[in-house]
Amino acid sequence: MIHDNNDENLMLRFSHGDVAAFDVLYERHRAPLFRYILKKTRHNNALTEELFQEVWSNLIRAREQYQPSARFSTYLFQIARNRIIDHVRRVSVRPVSDPETNHEDIANANNHDPDRHAHSVECIEQLQAHISRLPDEQHETFILKYEGEHNLGHIAEITGVTLETAKSRLRYAMKKLRELMPEECL
Amino acid sequence: MSDHSDNQFDDDKKISALYRAGSTAQPPAHIDQAIRAKARRSVKPIPQRARPPWAMPASIAAVLILSISLISLIHKEAPTVSDISSGAPLSVMPNEEQGNETIAEKETQIQRPAAISKQKTQQSGIEISDDQASPEPINESIDMLQTRRQKTEANKPSPLPQRSLASTKTEKGLAADSSMESNNATARQLRQRTVPQPGSQSPMPEFSGLTGTAEKFSAESKKGRHSENTKSCELLTHKACLDAEECSLVMNNQKVLVCNRSMNHCDAGFVQRSDTKQSCEAKQGCVYVSEPCTCPPDTACICDKNQLPQCQPKKIP
Numbered sequence: 001m002i003h004d005n006n007d008e009n010l011m012l013r014f015s016h017g018d019v020a021a022f023d024v025l026y027e028r029h030r031a032p033l034f035r036y037i038l039k040k041t042r043h044n045n046a047l048t049e050e051l052f053q054e055v056w057s058n059l060i061r062a063r064e065q066y067q068p069s070a071r072f073s074t075y076l077f078q079i080a081r082n083r084i085i086d087h088v089r090r091v092s093v094r095p096v097s098d099p100e101t102n103h104e105d106i107a108n109a110n111n112h113d114p115d116r117h118a119h120s121v122e123c124i125e126q127l128q129a130h131i132s133r134l135p136d137e138q139h140e141t142f143i144l145k146y147e148g149e150h151n152l153g154h155i156a157e158i159t160g161v162t163l164e165t166a167k168s169r170l171r172y173a174m175k176k177l178r179e180l181m182p183e184e185c186l
Numbered sequence: 187m188s189d190h191s192d193n194q195f196d197d198d199k200k201i202s203a204l205y206r207a208g209s210t211a212q213p214p215a216h217i218d219q220a221i222r223a224k225a226r227r228s229v230k231p232i233p234q235r236a237r238p239p240w241a242m243p244a245s246i247a248a249v250l251i252l253s254i255s256l257i258s259l260i261h262k263e264a265p266t267v268s269d270i271s272s273g274a275p276l277s278v279m280p281n282e283e284q285g286n287e288t289i290a291e292k293e294t295q296i297q298r299p300a301a302i303s304k305q306k307t308q309q310s311g312i313e314i315s316d317d318q319a320s321p322e323p324i325n326e327s328i329d330m331l332q333t334r335r336q337k338t339e340a341n342k343p344s345p346l347p348q349r350s351l352a353s354t355k356t357e358k359g360l361a362a363d364s365s366m367e368s369n370n371a372t373a374r375q376l377r378q379r380t381v382p383q384p385g386s387q388s389p390m391p392e393f394s395g396l397t398g399t400a401e402k403f404s405a406e407s408k409k410g411r412h413s414e415n416t417k418s419c420e421l422l423t424h425k426a427c428l429d430a431e432e433c434s435l436v437m438n439n440q441k442v443l444v445c446n447r448s449m450n451h452c453d454a455g456f457v458q459r460s461d462t463k464q465s466c467e468a469k470q471g472c473v474y475v476s477e478p479c480t481c482p483p484d485t486a487c488i489c490d491k492n493q494l495p496q497c498q499p500k501k502i503p
């Protein structure tokens with residue numbers, strides 16, 4: 001039905017009234033976007049759901065103004081980032097990390113091997129804890145890299161920094177995680 | 187060094203894998219449904235209102251009615267010479283002060299040339315029926331008269347075979363006092379029609395009885411008003427033509443005197459018999475010319491001392 005189904009074309013089709021195109025787009029980006037927001041809000045589920053809905057609502061509302069000047073995922077994550085920044089400014093409180101809320105995620109991972117499961121869960125918990133303690137810029141760059149699967153150019157575009165800055169932030173984040181993670185997990 | 191880099195690369199891959207392993211969070215189903223429903227609502231097509239079946243015929247009918255009424259309105263408001271000559275009442279602006287009598291008077295004045303034609307026709311020996319003698323449209327009378335005269339002239343032996351219709355008219359006109367009176371009346375009528383009465387609106391161009399400017403004359407000429415009386419000038423005798431402000435007696439290329447309607451602001455309002463050089467040249471851009479006037483032999487020539495005064499626009503070298 002949808003022949004040229006890259007994100008930008010799908011969004012253009014949606015802007016012309018093709019709801020099926022939106023369904024494909026939503027299915028493709030719902031999980032990465034949700035997790036990005038979840039990590040950015042430090043696992044505040046209620047806030048994540050609220051912001052997640054706001055992001056998609058913004059996208060639906062502004063569909064007729066959409067211009068495929070950038071990658072669709074860049075556009076989508078920029079909307080999400082702006083919504084999060086707006087929220088932080090509104091409440092003037094830095095999102096609080098709540099590592100306990102992601103136990104379900106961890107429990108869902110690698111649950112097919114009981115021996116490895118315990119080990120993995122422990123490693124994942126540790127990793128999540130270290131990631132959440134990263135400085136905001138490094139934290140955001142790391143999430144965009146591994147959650148949104150953006151390359152450094154797109155990360156620079158989303159966060160509004162130069163490519164070198166984005167690269168530097170990711171390098172520092174990875175260095176810190178390597179240092180903090182126990183050897184048995186690596 | 188390369189081992190260190192390889193280790194780093196491996197560590198990064200493991201960190202990435204661990205991270206992805208722990209990232210399985212999904213948005214709740216109710217949020218998915220809400221967002222998809224919102225997307226559907228947003229693109230819900232707005233039903234277009236179908237045009238009622240009578241819309242097209244009604245619009246065509248409206249256009250036709252408007253067009254017809256506009257055309258009839260234009261015809262009503264702009265009568266032509268043919269309208270006047272066909273006996274239709276003049277569509278002059280009725281002056282409320284003058285009342286109906288004035289309009290009736292004007293209609294009578296218009297019809298009078300037809301009476302003149304009748305008289306002339308009778309004098310020239312042509313019998314006409316009562317229907318024809320009765321006031322007729324001016325154009326028809328003139329054309330009929332001219333045609334019959336030409337036929338008569340062609341049939342009867344004439345001492346002056348080259349004589350023109352105009353000179354014949356002059357001769358006949360001068361021979362009959364009543365005809366002269368009629369012609370003078372026509373000249374007066376022309377003057378009355380052209381000279382605006384104090385406190386009344388004249389339907390004729392304002393330049394007629396006054397020292398009109400070139401601009402006024404030009405503007406009025408463009409409106410085509412001054413052509414209405416062209417036929418009336420032709421009806422005048424030469425003598426009456428010399429007295430008429432709206433008409434000028436001129437010698438045409440065939441050396442025949444003809445009474446023409448004034449064609450410019452100089453000869454408009456210039457009475458050839460009485461006006462002087464000063465009165466002519468008082469108008470901007472006008473020059474007084476006294477052209478030689480030669481009359482055919484055996485005719486009561488109107489030329490006074492063989493000169494025919496004219497007030498003409500100055501020729502730019």
